[in-house]
Amino acid sequence: MRSTSKKLSVTLMAFGIAIAMRTTMVGQAGPAPQEPRPSPAIDLSGYWSPAVNEDGLERGAGSELGDYAGFAVNEAGRLWALSYDPSRLTLKHHQCDGYVAPYQMRAIGNFRIWEDRDPHTVQLIAIHIWAQTTEGHRTIWMDGRPHPPAWAPHTYQGFSTGRFVGDALMVNTDHLKQGWLRRNGLPESDQATMVEFIVRHGDHLVDTTVVNDPVFLTEPEVRSNDFFRQPADHGAWLYACDDGEQIIGRPPDSVPNYSFGAQPFAKEYSRKYKIPLLSGIAGAPSIYPEFETKLKAATDADALPLLKPAPGPSPISRAIDPEPSDGEIHVWPVSGNVYMLVGDGGNIVVETGDQGPLVVDSGSGQLTGKIIKAIHKLSDKPIQFIVNTSYLPDRTGGNVKLRASGHDPSLVGSFFSGQFRDAGVGATIMAQQNTETHMVEAKLPADGYPTDTFLEDRRRKYHNGNDVEIFHEPHAITDGDSIVQFRQADVIVAGDIFNTTQFPFIDIKDGGSVQGEIKALNDILNRTVFQHEGQGGTMVVPGHGYLADEHEVVEYRDMMVIIRDRVRAMIKDGATLDQVKAARVTADYDTRYGANRGPWTTDMFVEAVYSSLRNPEK
């Protein structure tokens, strides 16, 4: 042992001397060539405060409504902003909205930055940024890990990875929630991504943000934010937000908004500063120098058409499809013993434990074999229960095979097994009675029909350590919809009542309605609890799309209420369906949810809203 250490010592000395000699010899031969090396870290650690020498009004008290100058917003973004009423922030589910990362870096407020390093290798794992405003906590992963899949949840701060490029920390962020580009209503969608470059010159830090948002922007939005270093903790932090009632007795389906063209403050901004109305709403041209000249000749006539949707066809969604189409089933852990399975059309939820799995919905039926295999990896027990949230094909398509693969031991040896030979054979399928009725009407395979139906508002069951509650939502997508809540795991399965991929599929002929859909979304919101600053906590599994929490449901509910308000106002004024369609009442949501082909187009959605409001359910 002693001999080994001597050898090691000699080796180390020789190694050091060899390197020293090599360095000197290289020097003798002339200037050493610059070898590319991995750029070492710049140190961002410490306490930082923003230098608010730019856009002080925006970042302090807040910009005026109608001031969207310098943003490359498209029609949808502009109209979304013009429809926004700041009173929306009085709604309980918006009071604690966080700031999305790009706006967080722009907001006024102090920051703390620190590093996580592996205690054994000292390698940089992550850089953390804690923001005073809305207590946003960003984690920038520096260890080369991949970004999560498209069906993973979105957060206000998003998912960030970084690397050092030259003297900058370059950060890529995605999986952002919907939030602000500017908090006077200018939206940034949940499809936005951000590239950042953070540089430090002495005690001056600059974070340049480049936001790409295919839904609301026509080109990347570049901004840069300055920070100065504090010598110590400034001790000026905030506290976690709690919501509460701001307006007592307000109807639950009220979302403050302005009809297109009715925003009273857009003109106020231009008149206050004696600048053309076009100033605030021109979009990308307003960013470039040529606009300075154009503005001098601008009149209200140039701007007025921009306050309403342009006539013509509606654009389609520019959002990425979060559902995989690789023919595989992918499992995403939701919370506790609850998992989301994606890949076979609609999302499927599996709850596991010491009893057989409880499965919510069975997908389209195309990949049921792989679904069964995936469930068997999560549990060695046969599927015991299947719950259908509606009769629709993407909810019930795999019922037959899934049921056949399962077994409900609670029926074996019971009274039923003496009465029915097949008691306990196959999984028990639960659903609201109307779901079974529609399946029979649609002549779907009988082996897939629910075997345990209910008629009233709530069905409950304690299973696998969860209080499992099934709530009937009458007249939402159909008249047989349910949502399923796992209390201990804190998960709600929304079925097609909520999704992140399209306008809600309101099936009027089978009992769906706009008012019922809004009520169902509010019922979900009445059962969610956020963890911190309006996000996390109760997770909501959509029928289609990425795993969500209450924020996505709130935005979806808002959309439904706003579009309903527009259509209802037009009906009140005697508008026909064609006139409603021509008014493009969904214009601010088309680039997010619109479709002009496939099973559910924008026109079909507008027709459903119109029809539902013209012929309200009794």
Added chain:
Amino acid sequence: MHRHHLFRALICSTAAISIAFAQPPGVGQPPGPPPAPRAAAPIDVTGYWVSLVTEDWRSRMTVPPKGDAESVPLNPEGRKAAQAWDPAKDEAAGEQCKAFGAAGIVRRPGRMHITWQDDNALKVEYDAGTQTRIFHFGAPTGNGGDWQGVSVANWDIPGTIMTRGGFGLGANGGANRGGALKVVTTKMKAGYLRINGIPYSDNVVITEYYDRFDIPNGDSLLLVTTEVTDPMYLTAPFWTSTHFKQQHDAAGWNPTPCAAR
């Protein structure tokens, strides 16, 4: 005991490495001339750059009302001077370029054209107000007294690891860390930070950093971080960061005369 051997060996080997790295290449030989600033450039700032007016939009694209100094840390003297702004008077005095001096020109909507005037100086032309600045590396030249003053440039290579006497454990000694262009400008005529007469004095000192970022979508950005220090009119340094997007050609290059309003 064997741990002591190991530790001594580690110290010796590290010392040898550190001393070697602490010495400049070619120790014992006549030192070669340092590369010219142009050859030593860690980043390429040359080309046509168009300003992206996404911040302070109203104060840059329009002429704000007199006294509107939003976000500028003016002291009482500065506010008084801002209230005295009289563009007609500036025009009559032939001083339409007061908002196009070195402390304000970067914020004007327009394009920059940056070229190497020679191996030791960068020339920066602005189409807004048809202005030119020269960034000299090394000793300053000229006496200033005009709108653009005298600018001294150097390459700012951040974060050279400090060691004590060249004997440090793991000293990095200036690896390839990227860098920025640093420019310090003084000796200007008094002018305006903004077109509506927000003042700076002839004692102003402007420190700028030019950072270049290449975005994955193929665009390149130039970030100009500016610190304006002017005890006469400001209560604190005035910081702005202005970004430009690179153009592949001179499209849109449109030299215009200064305008006072």
